[in-house]
Amino acid sequence: MQYPYKNKVQKAVSNASTQIACSSCNLREFCLPADFTADEVRQLDQLTSIKRAYRRGDYLYRSGSKFESLYAIRTGFFKTQVLHEDGREQVTGFQMPGEIIGLDAISTDIHSCDAVALEDSEICELPFDKLEELSRQLPTLQRHLHKIMSREIVRDQGIMLLLGSMRAEERLAAFLLNLSQRFAARGYSSTAFRLRMTRQEIGSYLGLKLETISRTLSYFQENKLIEVNNKSIELLDLPHLRRLVGQERGVPL
Amino acid sequence: MQYPYKNKVQKAVSNASTQIACSSCNLREFCLPADFTADEVRQLDQLTSIKRAYRRGDYLYRSGSKFESLYAIRTGFFKTQVLHEDGREQVTGFQMPGEIIGLDAISTDIHSCDAVALEDSEICELPFDKLEELSRQLPTLQRHLHKIMSREIVRDQGIMLLLGSMRAEERLAAFLLNLSQRFAARGYSSTAFRLRMTRQEIGSYLGLKLETISRTLSYFQENKLIEVNNKSIELLDLPHLRRLVGQERGVPL
């Protein structure tokens, strides 16, 4: 059981019925609205046939390595990070099942960041030339690929807003709410989950030091907004957390 | 003359010869490596046929408006910004001739940010459905479109690194070097140019207050790194500025 806080029964994956292709892959990102012919489904299944397992700490790819494929996470948890010469690192994202990694490498055919497994994970490899070829034949797939890339751009803009104009409390609240929302979308509890990353990694992602993360979590706990126990988090007062971020909808992180 | 600091003669646009299609458009982003047939060129020209002029301060599109087209800047200067409910604004980018705006809207068919002209500008509108259709027929165009989107993702990651782990001096140096590099790539002086944006806008982009921008520019000037006069900037010590950023290559902003 990878997800200790998995909800009782609940809709495991909300729109499972529309997940025609790649259902074995848990490719939420590729859940197409979807009217494919049997032959098209066969092609999609073939495209997503390469599966691979990674252990915690394994690199899915490294900055500088050659780009061949996009990767869809089936199970597990990843982080992506860019490294600065002088040792500074910046975590650029945390990825969950159904999300796609590797989009950054398309531009130069070379990966511009590292992708590291934060727990034992399974991925589905999508050879990019095959994906492009297939998307020339299937306009729906083409559009979907574009949407995925565009969504990544919007997500990044959200993080720029966060890094550029929010205070520590707001950043952390936004982060927790975002995790909450993404767990909920996958059928897990939106209020209790386990952090897969360290304080250091959260801090790097949010542009703060690990001590600030720790302090702010403690502060939230004192104020009954959350209950923290090491990597276990329970969100006690979602409305208050949302008010902190200054908006009712979840921010795309 | 839009660009007072335009270089004497110099290669106006470095690889002009490869700019088969859209040369009238100055679509640097669409400079394909490129072996198109006459018919394909005709199709590309048709795609890029819609031109439009904007005055300083005009909105190219607004957050919330419906997505129809991508926009290629032919001449002029734009900024993109996302607005927070509570009035906070975050500038997400400054765009120059040859760059593409509007990629964020593909994900939801609704624009997620505003695009505002910082000076009188001309744009070339690219209806997105036509672009997708054509890119299904022309793999080279398809790949190019993907690279453009991916490049935007890499750029955003660079800004996340900047916002997340750099100090004011470093951010501003990175910003100036980035402008320098982009002007140079367009045949303008890499060391003397006019800022099209206010201190406030630079600050918003870099996650700093306008006073900090002003102070840091003054500090750079005291140290003979640059010469500032209102919106006119001259970079006097590129090596030192690069050292400040902590890397020799230009950061993608």
Add this chain to the structure above:
DNA sequence: CGGAGAGTTGAGAAACCTCAAAGCAGGTGG
């Protein structure tokens, strides 16, 4: 049981922000 990595907490320092005042540039209307 011991060690290493992760997390917490405190105190002081540094970076940046806020508020405020004054100077400057550029556009508009008389």
Add this chain to the structure above:
DNA sequence: CCACCTGCTTTGAGGTTTCTCAACTCTCCG
């Protein structure tokens, strides 16, 4: 063509937030 007005910029002083450094505790694994 000048005067004025508005918005942009500069600079200062003091306050806040976050960082740095350090000590200590906790947890997880072997």
